[in-house]
Amino acid sequence: MLRAAGADDGPAIAAVQQTAWRATYGDLNPAMVDGLDPARTADNWARAAADPARRLRLAERDAKVVGYALSGPAESEPPGVGELDAVYLLPAAHGLGAGRLLVEDALTSLAGLGCDECVAWVVAANTRARGFYEHVGFRPDGGRGIWRGLNTVRYRASTTGARTKRVSA
Ligand SMILES: CC(C)(COP(=O)(O)OP(=O)(O)OC[C@H]1O[C@@H](n2cnc3c(N)ncnc32)[C@H](O)[C@@H]1OP(=O)(O)O)[C@@H](O)C(=O)NCCC(=O)NCCS
Numbered sequence: 001m002l003r004a005a006g007a008d009d010g011p012a013i014a015a016v017q018q019t020a021w022r023a024t025y026g027d028l029n030p031a032m033v034d035g036l037d038p039a040r041t042a043d044n045w046a047r048a049a050a051d052p053a054r055r056l057r058l059a060e061r062d063a064k065v066v067g068y069a070l071s072g073p074a075e076s077e078p079p080g081v082g083e084l085d086a087v088y089l090l091p092a093a094h095g096l097g098a099g100r101l102l103v104e105d106a107l108t109s110l111a112g113l114g115c116d117e118c119v120a121w122v123v124a125a126n127t128r129a130r131g132f133y134e135h136v137g138f139r140p141d142g143g144r145g146i147w148r149g150l151n152t153v154r155y156r157a158s159t160t161g162a163r164t165k166r167v168s169a
Helices: 006-026 031-032 039-051 098-112 127-135
Strands: 001-004 056-063 064-074 081-089 115-124 138-145 150-158
Touching: 001 064, 001 098, 006 031, 006 039, 006 056, 006 064, 006 081, 039 056, 056 098, 064 098, 081 098, 098 115, 115 127, 115 138
Parallel strands: 081 115
Antiparallel strands: 001 056, 056 064, 064 081, 115 150, 138 150
């Protein structure tokens, strides 16, 4: 199930981030993963949960946080474009449908804010995430960047296009 994050969820989200980043980026940029400070990360997530301009949703299983997604209007795009800033799940929660639920929730929310499109930056070497994004309706739009020394590609999706398994906000 999904639920809104609260100020008390900082440590749980930070723990998921640590494990998910280790699994996703541990081979690509180990220093970045080693450099995550649990207390500071937890504070950052508590602040994000309280930020009215962002949507931070948690995926829970057996009453434990197993994943999260952060979205909101894109800061580096024209008005009317939203951004999926992050979607991360514990490896044990992969392949159970939580990723799709989190993305669909973010797209539905962005559509409600008047954003017709959503962008998501993905590390180019993250083939699992790229396959996932393409499966749920995102397409690479040619944008390229660098994030913490890693090459990234920008994906884009309509927030209002027909998709299967749509969930309500
Ligand atoms: C990428 C990630 C969020 C996907 O979440 P998930 O819960 O494993 O994916 P789901 O189970 O919701 O899959 C949704 C659909 O995508 C498909 N899918 C998942 N991964 C796929 C892949 N690599 N290639 C093609 N299709 C894929 C599933 O088969 C499923 O299809 P269906 O709904 O039509 O049956 C998750 O694997 C994850 O957290 N990865 C590590 C962190 C990461 O890389 N995050 C992205 C950073 S940009």
